Amino acid sequence: RLDLRSNMMTGSIPSELSKCVSLEMMALNDNHLSGEIPSSINMPSLKVFSCFNNLLSGNIPSSVTSNEKMWRACWAYIINGNDFNLNDISIPGPSFTVEDIDGNIISTKQLYDNNDYTLFIDWSQHYSVTDAHFETFVEIFDRYSDKGLGIIGYGHKDFSDLERVRGKINEFNLDWPYIQWTPAENSIIDVLPWNYCNFYPFYSYHSYMLVDDKGEVVYYDFFGDHLRLKDFIYALYGDEDELCDSYVSKDYSADGDVHVIQRSSVGNGINMVLLGDAYSDRLIADGTYEK
Helix, strand or coil: CEECCCCCCEECCCHHHHHCCCCCEEECCCCEEEECCCCCCCCCCCCEEECCCCEEEEECCHHHHCCHHHHHHHHHHHHCCCEEECCCCCCECCCCEEECCCCCEEEHHHHHHHCCEEEEEECCHHHCCCHHHHHHHHHHHHHHHHHCEEEEEEEEHHHCCHHHHHHHHHHCCCCCCEEEECHHHCHHHCCCCCCCCCCCCCCCCCCEEEEECCCEEEEEECCCCHHHHHHHHHHHCCCHHHCCCCCCCCCCCCCCCCCCCCCCCCCCCCCCCCCCCCCCHHHHHCCCCCC
16 A cells, blocks of 8 residues: 555656556545556555646556556546546446345446436535435436436435435435445446445535436536536537536625624634635525525
């Protein structure tokens, strides 16, 4: 194992790392590394590779994408927070056969065979999935479920109370399966040699993935912008006249507003500030940010 996360490292990824032929896990994420991933990074034993949240760019070498099990499990750990050229890059969708919360067997192979597109939605409760999100999901499903679109909901057991999950399913009449993952039953990332993360595809952000009938990811979003998701799917099905349009925040009236969450009960306390990075004005207006 080589774990160099969050060490404020700069410069490029050393090509000499390829000499570590027995390496199984290499974590370089949350640094200031720049340049390209060396094409010499071609260790057949490598099962986990993470380099997200750096300054990397250029092409992802085939030596990385051709490591099928590693690439399937770790693509999000590689691309997020970098500036890679993703043209002609194939991102594989999840591959698993598991039970949903009602005991039904869910097979991604069957999903991909039956659907033109399958939308995977992570709505663990700590990802601020609001009623506005669910309304968008239902709208998308009602509009396109008879046109080849299927939906799978999923979340990690430690972060998605089953009673709450069933409550939302009943409240919004959600007519699609929901899967709860646990570390011991995490078939989606069964190639990982230890519990490096808790669920697929990424452990830090709310995530949407749209997978086509070939099992390839055609859309992903780590930040949970449900309206951008809606725009993409509407365009995919040729309904451009009903798009929300590409969106840039226009209403800055809440800029500088401070919501006091908690005050110290002993002494003077320590000021802590939570920033709203990656939230547009409409995500603030619909309650996503405040939640």
